[in-house]
Amino acid sequence: xxxxxxxxxxxxxxxxIHMSFGKVAALSGVSFKVRKGEIHSIIGPNGAGxxxxxxxxxxxxxxxRGNIIxxxxxxxxxxxxxxxxxxxxxxxxxxxxxxxxxxxxxxxxGRHIHMKTGILSGALYVGKTSRExxxxxxxxxxxxxxxxxxxxxxDKIVGMLPYGLQKRVELGRALALDPELLILDxxxxxxxxEEVEDMARFILDVNEEERWRVxxxxxxxxxxxxxxxxxxxxxxxxxxxxxxGTPEEIQSNPEVIKAYLGAEDLYVSRA
Amino acid sequence: MAKGFLxxxxxxxxxxxxxxxxxxKFVKGKMILLGIxxxxxxxxxxxxxxxVANMIGYTILGALGVDLLIGFTGQITLGHAxxxxxxxxxxxxxxxxxxxxxxxIHMGIAYPISIIxxxxxxxxxxxxxxxxxxxxxxFYLILTTMAAQFVxxxxxxxxxxxxxxxxxxxxxxxxxxxxxxxWVMDNPIRVYYLMVILVLLCIAIVANLLRSKPGRxxxxxxxxxxxxxxxxxNVVLYKLLSFFVAGFIAGIAGAFWISNLAAISPExxxxxxxxxxxxxxxxxxxxxxxxxxxxxxxxxxxMEFLQMGILPLADIYPQLLDKFFFIKESTFGLAIxxxxxxxxNGLSYRWWQLKNYFNLWPFSY
Ligand SMILES: Nc1ncnc2c1ncn2[C@@H]1O[C@H](COP(=O)(O)OP(=O)(O)OP(=O)(O)O)[C@@H](O)[C@H]1O
Ligand SMILES: [Mg+2]
Numbered sequence: 361x362x363x364x365x366x367x368x369x370x371x372x373x374x375x376x377i378h379m380s381f382g383k384v385a386a387l388s389g390v391s392f393k394v395r396k397g398e399i400h401s402i403i404g405p406n407g408a409g410x411x412x413x414x415x416x417x418x419x420x421x422x423x424x425r426g427n428i429i430x431x432x433x434x435x436x437x438x439x440x441x442x443x444x445x446x447x448x449x450x451x452x453x454x455x456x457x458x459x460x461x462x463x464x465x466x467x468x469x470g471r472h473i474h475m476k477t478g479i480l481s482g483a484l485y486v487g488k489t490s491r492e493x494x495x496x497x498x499x500x501x502x503x504x505x506x507x508x509x510x511x512x513x514x515d516k517i518v519g520m521l522p523y524g525l526q527k528r529v530e531l532g533r534a535l536a537l538d539p540e541l542l543i544l545d546x547x548x549x550x551x552x553x554e555e556v557e558d559m560a561r562f563i564l565d566v567n568e569e570e571r572w573r574v575x576x577x578x579x580x581x582x583x584x585x586x587x588x589x590x591x592x593x594x595x596x597x598x599x600x601x602x603x604x605g606t607p608e609e610i611q612s613n614p615e616v617i618k619a620y621l622g623a624e625d626l627y628v629s630r631a
Numbered sequence: 632m633a634k635g636f637l638x639x640x641x642x643x644x645x646x647x648x649x650x651x652x653x654x655x656k657f658v659k660g661k662m663i664l665l666g667i668x669x670x671x672x673x674x675x676x677x678x679x680x681x682x683v684a685n686m687i688g689y690t691i692l693g694a695l696g697v698d699l700l701i702g703f704t705g706q707i708t709l710g711h712a713x714x715x716x717x718x719x720x721x722x723x724x725x726x727x728x729x730x731x732x733x734x735x736i737h738m739g740i741a742y743p744i745s746i747i748x749x750x751x752x753x754x755x756x757x758x759x760x761x762x763x764x765x766x767x768x769x770f771y772l773i774l775t776t777m778a779a780q781f782v783x784x785x786x787x788x789x790x791x792x793x794x795x796x797x798x799x800x801x802x803x804x805x806x807x808x809x810x811x812x813x814w815v816m817d818n819p820i821r822v823y824y825l826m827v828i829l830v831l832l833c834i835a836i837v838a839n840l841l842r843s844k845p846g847r848x849x850x851x852x853x854x855x856x857x858x859x860x861x862x863x864x865n866v867v868l869y870k871l872l873s874f875f876v877a878g879f880i881a882g883i884a885g886a887f888w889i890s891n892l893a894a895i896s897p898e899x900x901x902x903x904x905x906x907x908x909x910x911x912x913x914x915x916x917x918x919x920x921x922x923x924x925x926x927x928x929x930x931x932x933x934m935e936f937l938q939m940g941i942l943p944l945a946d947i948y949p950q951l952l953d954k955f956f957f958i959k960e961s962t963f964g965l966a967i968x969x970x971x972x973x974x975x976n977g978l979s980y981r982w983w984q985l986k987n988y989f990n991l992w993p994f995s996y
Pocket of ligand 1 (some may be wrong): 406407409410411414
């Protein structure tokens, strides 16, 4: 069953996904697999359908055709909140934080699925609720805030923070779900060099540290980081999958080189 | 909502302390002072002003639910008076028509039970009218909540409920029927004590919910429902829970208010009352319990002063008296406009500023 999955087993399988908006075919027959424990990158030029694919995995979009299989279970019909409860968490390309709330409250919301307080116990705020709040506060402080080095901003309003820190808080909120599969949609976009290094380190940490061991799907334009971090890469172009393999295989794949030709200057590697 | 700064030199030893309501001795002192004013000063005022305080309390109870929906969950409602009416009628019918054992009536248990039942019925009725919120937002939700008002008050209550037992329009509440334990609700002071207890209780309920899982989920839905959903929040369920709690408190408001009335009729719960409650939270500042309280005090007191100013003039211009209703409504409209333009964050924001100023004083850097 779910808990007995081993490293390298198939965590997510995407089968023949078709998704179109009116006449625009955003995805036409995309299939790939993500193994437990790996960092699996999805790359491709702008408009290739990467974000649409992530939205299908996370449940914000319902593909017209195809299957999403998570831990051997078909999850096509599940709503995003149900998929979150199964351990699928994500960040967004365009930051989707609760910008009027503090950093701490944003991350607390990431703990939602692990809390038990209902209307009645919440209204009374009796022992159980109070204890739960303290427990989760400790978890957030020790596991998330410590990891991401955001001690000094925990009580700041998120909307007031610089972009790079907002990206970091969004990662913290996604991690607070204690996910098994973490979808990162362009976590490095818009960051400066130093921030890119930090973020790449955090991603590697949550993937490799015994405590986390989170499987990641990484959508990124920064080829240097992608090739460095990934265990496997899927390339999309105009909604179609044109390549799938290890970073080395992808780098020498003529199809991929062709797809990227002409747009080369857009994808300057920082490595 | 932004948390206020703590007084200079205060920091927290542990998480428990950081989560507490009243974090310093100073705040505790203020609360004790407030308690003294509420329980020992106001009851000794002129009964007229105690009556005004009761009106403020009733407004707070109504506006609290509206703020929960609009200010904290982002679900616009323009039909809240319907749920207050449901609470009031449920409570009235239970007290007057239910075959209570004599002992219950004697001990004054019937009315307290009817308040709870009224709250639950109003809560469930509110959930029913909140169902469209699963599919629609904003303007369309305004329309469906308005439908709640007209279907509930103007149709169901006016046409059917108000006629139960062969009554024409109003249910009279004979003196002595509304009895809370040993106390017969026959003067403003007793109504006042009941009001204070219910208001404090409801504020505590809402404040507690807001600092735990359900409240955070509501605010998440208000701020970004897509992000909320991806974090595992069942958006539809939590919207409905918000409708339930808002309706529940509306039910308490309605059931409480009958203790202040000699008779109830559908006219006590007009659509304008639903609008009024929205105005109260706009003036006080949405998404703030302080705002709900200040807004209620402000609106009720402004209307009182307006009335006091106009009554003496009525000797000279008798038509002012006929027009008072219109003057009141226009003042209300004007007040909302003025606040939206000059003080869009409401009274609570000024309060927050003032409080921080004094907390940080004398080192306000
Ligand atoms: N909600 C939508 N409605 C209509 N069309 C959409 C929608 N979302 C995406 N598309 C279209 O689908 C295509 C793929 O978009 P997508 O956002 O997945 O690209 P992407 O690979 O993430 O690109 P980028 O690198 O710029 O983020 C685009 O042509 C886009 O216009
Ligand atoms: Mg994208």
